[in-house]
Amino acid sequence: MGIVAAFRELDATVDAIEDLKQQHVADITVYTPTPRHELEEAVHPPPSPVRKFTLVGGLAGVCFGYWIAIWTADYWPLVVGGKAVATWIPFTIIGFEVMVLIGALSTVAGMFINSRVPKITMTVGYDPRFSHGDYGIWVPVPPDRARAVEETLRRHGAVEVRYER
Amino acid sequence: MATIAPPGRPSADLAPRPNVAAANLQLPGVRDYEQVDREIASTLQPSAGWFGALGVAILLFLWGAGAWVYQIYWGLGNAGYAPPVMWGVYIITFVFWVGIGHAGTLISAILYLFRAGFRTTIYRCAEAMTVFAVMTAGLFPIIHIGRPWKFFWLIPYPNWRLIWPNFKSPLVWDVFAISTYLTVSATFLYVGLVPDIAVLRDRATNPVRKRILGVLSLGWRNSEREWRHFARMYLFLAAFSTPLVLSVHSVVSFDFAMALTPGWHATIFPPYFVAGAIFSGIGMVFTIIIPIRKFFRLQHYVTINHLDAAAKLCLTTSLVVGCAYLIEFWVAWYSANNFEQEYFWNRVFGQWWWAAWIMLTCNMILPLSLFSQKLRRNPGWLFILSIFINLGMWFERFVIIVPSLSHEFEPWQWGPYLPSWVDISILVGSFGWFFMWFLLFIKQLPVIAIAEVKEIVPPKLRAPHPHADAIDTSGRHQEFEPDTPGEFA
Numbered sequence: 150m151g152i153v154a155a156f157r158e159l160d161a162t163v164d165a166i167e168d169l170k171q172q173h174v175a176d177i178t179v180y181t182p183t184p185r186h187e188l189e190e191a192v193h194p195p196p197s198p199v200r201k202f203t204l205v206g207g208l209a210g211v212c213f214g215y216w217i218a219i220w221t222a223d224y225w226p227l228v229v230g231g232k233a234v235a236t237w238i239p240f241t242i243i244g245f246e247v248m249v250l251i252g253a254l255s256t257v258a259g260m261f262i263n264s265r266v267p268k269i270t271m272t273v274g275y276d277p278r279f280s281h282g283d284y285g286i287w288v289p290v291p292p293d294r295a296r297a298v299e300e301t302l303r304r305h306g307a308v309e310v311r312y313e314r
Numbered sequence: 315m316a317t318i319a320p321p322g323r324p325s326a327d328l329a330p331r332p333n334v335a336a337a338n339l340q341l342p343g344v345r346d347y348e349q350v351d352r353e354i355a356s357t358l359q360p361s362a363g364w365f366g367a368l369g370v371a372i373l374l375f376l377w378g379a380g381a382w383v384y385q386i387y388w389g390l391g392n393a394g395y396a397p398p399v400m401w402g403v404y405i406i407t408f409v410f411w412v413g414i415g416h417a418g419t420l421i422s423a424i425l426y427l428f429r430a431g432f433r434t435t436i437y438r439c440a441e442a443m444t445v446f447a448v449m450t451a452g453l454f455p456i457i458h459i460g461r462p463w464k465f466f467w468l469i470p471y472p473n474w475r476l477i478w479p480n481f482k483s484p485l486v487w488d489v490f491a492i493s494t495y496l497t498v499s500a501t502f503l504y505v506g507l508v509p510d511i512a513v514l515r516d517r518a519t520n521p522v523r524k525r526i527l528g529v530l531s532l533g534w535r536n537s538e539r540e541w542r543h544f545a546r547m548y549l550f551l552a553a554f555s556t557p558l559v560l561s562v563h564s565v566v567s568f569d570f571a572m573a574l575t576p577g578w579h580a581t582i583f584p585p586y587f588v589a590g591a592i593f594s595g596i597g598m599v600f601t602i603i604i605p606i607r608k609f610f611r612l613q614h615y616v617t618i619n620h621l622d623a624a625a626k627l628c629l630t631t632s633l634v635v636g637c638a639y640l641i642e643f644w645v646a647w648y649s650a651n652n653f654e655q656e657y658f659w660n661r662v663f664g665q666w667w668w669a670a671w672i673m674l675t676c677n678m679i680l681p682l683s684l685f686s687q688k689l690r691r692n693p694g695w696l697f698i699l700s701i702f703i704n705l706g707m708w709f710e711r712f713v714i715i716v717p718s719l720s721h722e723f724e725p726w727q728w729g730p731y732l733p734s735w736v737d738i739s740i741l742v743g744s745f746g747w748f749f750m751w752f753l754l755f756i757k758q759l760p761v762i763a764i765a766e767v768k769e770i771v772p773p774k775l776r777a778p779h780p781h782a783d784a785i786d787t788s789g790r791h792q793e794f795e796p797d798t799p800g801e802f803a
Contacts, residue, residue, distance in 0.1 A: 268533025
């Protein structure tokens with residue numbers, strides 16, 4: 150079970166988040182039509198790990214790009230004027246392009262995995278107004294603490310508070 | 315800064331004013347998030363003008379497609395190629411469309427990294443333009459090879475022939491560069507659209523449309539977690555796209571620079587091509603965005619200040635391109651190479667003088683008008699100029715390709731070139747193809763990034779904002795202190 154609250158004002162949402170954190174309410178989900186520094190500072194999340202996906206994808210891509218070019222040159226040698234069969238300067242173009250391709254796609258995959266999208270169905274605790282202009286807070290709470298959380302949300306100016314499960 | 319205009323009405327912002335820095339631009343005519351959703355979503359309503367434009371684009375596309383079918387049936391001999399000129403309109407148009415795509419990545423990725431605020435309202439159009447331009451460009455090497463059903467031979471894959479492409483060939487580099495560019499650009503466009511598609515999903519009343527938008531939005535819910543990872547991903551995609559855009563036209567320039575042909579074998583080609591590509595793309599951005607802001611009544615989003623800032627970018631790239639033209643002549647003279655000197659003389663005063671002077675006039679001389687602030691802030695002039703830039707940049711590629719091939723080292727290698735009706739039809743058809751996709755795009759998805767515009771619109775507050783007395787660069791008081799778009803990353 151949880152409580153979803155809708156707020157019209159940004160500062161009201163920030164105050165509600167800070168109050169809930171002082172009450173040691175964990176696992177708060179905040180909805181916002183656009184990213185705001187104020188909310189980020191209130192939630193104070195850990196750094197996004199997407200960069201690790203980027204690094205691994207980029208390294209895998211550059212290795213594959215060089216490997217496919219060198220392997221092909223070795224498999225089907227075109228010996229011209231005694232020049233090297235595996236030539237690193239033109240193969241850097243292939244290595245770079247494949248690095249960008251795999252790195253970019255793995256970055257997107259990292260965002261999907263960490264953001265938990267795509268979602269097949271809309272889960273509880275969401276309201277369409279959160280993409281429009283309102284801010285939202287979703288708090289999963291046990292029944293014995295629900296009343297206190299609801300009061301906190303209303304005290305900070307929530308225009309609607311409802312229980313969902 | 316732009317004057318405050320009521321929603322749906324153009325701002326009367328043409329009066330001369332100080333030449334203020336226009337990087338961090340606010341939207342005084344946009345009051346709240348609801349207005350952003352309402353006005354941008356309203357651009358998705360089809361109109362008679364849109365149907366008319368789409369009909370014209372489809373007709374042009376069918377004309378070009380018919381010419382291609384004719385060429386496939388009767389052979390590549392109908393394409394106007396005649397020895398020694400065996401690269402013509404198709405390669406010219408390929409380079410032209412790849413170049414058009416570059417401004418989209420410049421505006422969406424490079425200006426994002428530089429935190430240039432004026433990109434916010436124009437980057438979606440520019441990104442879509444990039445994807446459709448590269449889609450168009452990718453057709454031309456396939457058309458040019460004459461047997462389009464064999465194009466997959468350029469792709470490395472295990473096959474029964476045990477044959478692999480030669481990775482030392484610039485044509486194979488092209489395959490990797492263009493396919494990577496198309497994939498990354500399309501990904502960048504799509505993931506940027508996801509939050510905006512979620513807005514449309516939540517506003518949709520038609521259940522079928524709501525369902526389709528629900529699938530396309532991937533179940534996006536605007537949670538802080540999603541935004542945090544989204545911002546990080548967007549930053550890295552921009553960081554990848556920036557060197558990618560520089561590499562793609564460099565690789566395209568290698569198609570020429572790796573040859574010993576006079577006029578081509580020059581180390582200046584990569585930067586020269588990249589600058590030209592960005593210049594031509596900005597021209598096409600003006601060609602597209604100026605009618606859109608007028609017909610969709612989006613003048614208070616794409617303000618005169620935004621156009622002014624983009625015009626400065628256009629002027630800068632024009633000066634770089636002009637400098638590259640002059641350096642080419644200087645290098646030919648300083649090299650004391652008779653063939654280079656002969657070629658460049660022939661380019662400007664010989665067989666192809668008319669094409670070279672179209673190029674120089676449209677790309678070097680006319681853009682100098684943008685030193686005038688009055689003209690930079692005149693959408694009518696910017697639109698007219700953009701048409702000249704498009705024309706000039708097509709002729710730039712003509713001047714690079716045809717005069718070199720028609721005037722090589724020995725007189726027996728010299729010859730004329732005249733495009734056939736098939737070439738011209740396919741060229742015209744490519745514009746139909748490009749605008750057909752673009753017109754379909756602007757009626758299905760937002761042409762302005764809803765979520766990013768909301769970043770620079772003041773949020774609703776209970777208490778007065780602590781920065782209520784902020785003063786902008788024009789000396790006017792502002793009611794709020796907007797975040798710079800993309801600052802979250």
